[in-house]
Amino acid sequence: MSSKSRIEIIDSVEYQPNFDLLKELEKKSIIPKQISDLKNEVITFIEQEFNEFLAVTKLKVQIQILHQKQKKASLKLEETRKQVEQQTKATQILEKKISLRSNLYELYKNNLGFEIKPLKGGMNEEQSEIAFSFNHIDKDNPLETYSFILVLNEKTYSVKNCTPSLTEMERLLTELNKTNDLSSFVIQVRRNFMSLLTN
Numbered sequence: 001m002s003s004k005s006r007i008e009i010i011d012s013v014e015y016q017p018n019f020d021l022l023k024e025l026e027k028k029s030i031i032p033k034q035i036s037d038l039k040n041e042v043i044t045f046i047e048q049e050f051n052e053f054l055a056v057t058k059l060k061v062q063i064q065i066l067h068q069k070q071k072k073a074s075l076k077l078e079e080t081r082k083q084v085e086q087q088t089k090a091t092q093i094l095e096k097k098i099s100l101r102s103n104l105y106e107l108y109k110n111n112l113g114f115e116i117k118p119l120k121g122g123m124n125e126e127q128s129e130i131a132f133s134f135n136h137i138d139k140d141n142p143l144e145t146y147s148f149i150l151v152l153n154e155k156t157y158s159v160k161n162c163t164p165s166l167t168e169m170e171r172l173l174t175e176l177n178k179t180n181d182l183s184s185f186v187i188q189v190r191r192n193f194m195s196l197l198t199n
Contacts, residue, residue, distance in 0.1 A: 149162075157176050
């Protein structure tokens with residue numbers, strides 16, 4: 001390396017020209033304009049290198065921020081995927097339950113001649129009415145319908161339009177209002193309809 005262009009590098013970021021060398025060159029009758037130009041070139045070079053270093057540093061910071069954002073997004077995506085998976089499983093379970101209940105309902109309807117129809121109201125209403133009907137009670141006349149309408153009014157059950165009427169209905173209703181066991185009540189009503197045939 002020639003002595004004219006010798007520069008000491010202090011750090012990869014910071015460059016410091018050898019001013020002693022420059023002074024020595026001035027003493028050797030080098031034109032001051034050339035020295036000034038050389039100084040300006042060195043300063044420009046240092047500024048460019050420093051600006052590049054700053055740009056690289058900024059890019060590194062931006063890359064780190066992007067990596068953090070990517071990591072957060074990946075975690076959120078995984079969490080969302082798990083939630084969707086859980087919801088899909090829950091939906092499949094509900095669909096199986098609905099299918100099973102539908103099959104069970106069809107089994108009761110076709111084999112026992114048992115049918116349930118909501119008539120009025122719903123779960124959130126003060127009064128609800130549900131029609132229950134049975135066929136296949138009389139072996140001689142399997143299509144004959146035996147029915148009643150169950151009324152739920154503020155947590156108290158009552159029956160209307162029981163065809164044919166049952167003498168045991170009041171006792172069965174009292175038991176239903178005590179126990180809230182609807183399936184047992186329906187079974188007992190069906191048995192009472194069947195017992196009408198033997199009397």
